[in-house]
Structures are given as C-alpha cells and as structure tokens.
Amino acid sequence: MMAIGRVPTSFGQSYTVPILKTTVNAYSKSVSVDDFRGISISSVMSKVFEHCILDRYGGFLLYSDNQFGFKKKSSCTHAIYTLRSVVDYYVNNGSTVNICALDISKAFDKMNHHGLFLKLMQKQIPLKLLCTLENWFKLCSTCIKWGSVVSRVFSVDCGVRQGGVLSPYLFALYIDSIVDKS
Numbered sequence: 106m107m108a109i110g111r112v113p114t115s116f117g118q119s120y121t122v123p124i125l126k127t128t129v130n131a132y133s134k135s136v137s138v139d140d141f142r143g144i145s146i147s148s149v150m151s152k153v154f155e156h157c158i159l160d161r162y163g164g165f166l167l168y169s170d171n172q173f174g175f176k177k178k179s180s181c182t183h184a185i186y187t188l189r190s191v192v193d194y195y196v197n198n199g200s201t202v203n204i205c206a207l208d209i210s211k212a213f214d215k216m217n218h219h220g221l222f223l224k225l226m227q228k229q230i231p232l233k234l235l236c237t238l239e240n241w242f243k244l245c246s247t248c249i250k251w252g253s254v255v256s257r258v259f260s261v262d263c264g265v266r267q268g269g270v271l272s273p274y275l276f277a278l279y280i281d282s283i284v285d286k287s
Contacts, residue, residue, distance in 0.1 A: 110236030116151040117244025145266035155270035165230040166274040168281040213276055214264040218242045221279050
C-alpha cells in the first residue's frame, strides 16, 4: 500500500455512532445534537495499518512539547499547572499577565485536509506516506448508526475520525503552528 500510495476503498468507509457525552444527563428533556460525540467505527485492518504507520513513521508526526493533549502521561492538569506556574512567576515579579483562550471544541471535526497535507509537507514526511494519507482521506465516507437505523452514506471532506489511531497525531500536528506562534 505504501509503495503505490493507495489504500483499499474499505479503509475509507466507516459508520459513526453518536455517544452521549458524560457531562449530560440522558434523561434531560433538553438533550440536543451538541450533547453527543460521534465515534467512527472503521475496519480492524485499517486500524492495524494505522498502527503500522505510527510505528514506522511516528518520528515525522511529532509536535511541540507545549501541547498537552493526546500525549501519554499528560493531561489538562499538566496544562493548568504549567499555566499557573508561568502566571505566578510573572505576577510575583511585578508583571501583568494577559491570557487568551481559544475554544477549539469542534476543531477535530473541521480540520482542513489540504491544510494538513501542507503541514505534513513542511515536516518533510516521505512522499509515499503523504500520497497514502491523501488517498485515504479522499476515500473517507461514513453513515450514522442509531440503534438499528442507518443513515445514507456521505463523504467526509474535512476533519479526522474520532477514534482513529492516527487522528490525534494528525490533529496535534495540524494545530502545532498555533502553539509555536504563541
């Protein structure tokens, strides 16, 4: 697959299951679509292939140490501690600290594929990996499965799959330039 830069069509196919977010009461009368997170279920073979890519090319998918998401032994607690330490340092030394926060809660679903490919090119990833990922993203389609009801299939033109092995790495790499410019 890597040699020809193509994956089987089935690798791009998935179905998406809406999962109620843990912060929502399922018995509330005001549950809305925003109270659900869609998890993409894809073939086992595509996930195995994603693990192989990560094992072989993981060194090209590195991102800033200033990012705390999607890393082993790292969490929001670490980010809050780091922020608090930096703020305390500057305030204790007589400076004013201004903080800007971005809400990127839907960004995982809206990531621009072409923007990702540009960032991967800037990281100088091997051409065969870029071609394979580009082909894979072009094939992405899903349907929504709610109980025994299944929607029509539609193409996925942006975002990364919630539940994909490579998704957190690709998303973190995509937003890395925001962290670098801060």
